[in-house]
Amino acid sequence: MAEEPGTAPGSGCRTVKECEDMIRRSLRTPMVRFLRENLEKAGCGVSENFFKAVNCDRSIAGGYVRGKGIMVCSNHMNIQDDVNQVIAHELIHAYDDCQAANLDWADCAHHACSEIRAGHLSGDCHYKRELLRGYIKLRGHEQECVRRRVMKSVIANPHCSEAAARDAMEAVWDVCYNDTRPFDRAP
Numbered sequence: 198m199a200e201e202p203g204t205a206p207g208s209g210c211r212t213v214k215e216c217e218d219m220i221r222r223s224l225r226t227p228m229v230r231f232l233r234e235n236l237e238k239a240g241c242g243v244s245e246n247f248f249k250a251v252n253c254d255r256s257i258a259g260g261y262v263r264g265k266g267i268m269v270c271s272n273h274m275n276i277q278d279d280v281n282q283v284i285a286h287e288l289i290h291a292y293d294d295c296q297a298a299n300l301d302w303a304d305c306a307h308h309a310c311s312e313i314r315a316g317h318l319s320g321d322c323h324y325k326r327e328l329l330r331g332y333i334k335l336r337g338h339e340q341e342c343v344r345r346r347v348m349k350s351v352i353a354n355p356h357c358s359e360a361a362a363r364d365a366m367e368a369v370w371d372v373c374y375n376d377t378r379p380f381d382r383a384p
Contacts, residue, residue: 216250216271219280224248226281228320232288235379241295248284257353259283261290263302282321289315292379305357305365310373312350313366316343317374343374 211219223229224245236243243266253259253270258279261267267287274280293311294300301307316322322342344366351362 211271211274213250213252213271216269216274216280219274219277220248220250220269220284221245222277223281223284228285229281229288232285232292232379236288236292236295239292239295239379241291243288243291247291259287261287261294263294267291282319286315286319286321289318296378303354303356305351305354305361306369308354308357309347309351309362309365310369310376312347313343313370313373314376316346318377318380321346340374 224233233243247266249266249268250271251268252272253268256273257270258273259267259269267284269280269283274283290311293314297307300311317339322339347366348359348362351357351365352359354362357365
């Protein structure tokens with residue numbers, strides 16, 4: 198699940214229709230095309246109807262649900278980059294779900310691992326995004342950001358208390374942070 202990108206809850210101003218257009222543009226970006234191609238190579242191709250624009254009650258930017266696809270919360274999107282970021286983040290979850298035959302989203306460690314990978318690999322914690330969110334730190338900002346965002350997402354899992362989320366994140370951090378698939382397979 199993607200934390201809301203650099204905006205206050207409910208400050209997005211896009212209609213579902215505007216967001217659908219932004220999703221279509223996002224599908225042409227290099228990062229999204231790369232992730233979709235790798236999902237296809239892994240045997241889990243996704244069509245355009247895998248992506249849905251919806252209005253969300255919760256303060257989230259979007260989410261991935263096994264068997265249903267990726268939702269982008271139109272009422273929390275402001276600019277094209279927000280949509281691109283959500284789709285890239287959620288496609289990494291879809292890739293993890295495709296690759297791991299036993300991935301259990303109710304397992305705090307499994308959820309934390311996919312969040313670590315999505316936060317690290319999607320660019321969620323790029324320095325400019327952190328500045329826009331009001332986090333100003335010159336050293337170590339990326340890992341600190343990934344940790345903060347993993348905790349926010351895993352704590353939202355009804356199967357994970359804050360302590361369980363923190364323990365799970367710490368237990369899987371090194372392996373998952375350093376797992377760069379499918380980017381390590383790029384030509």
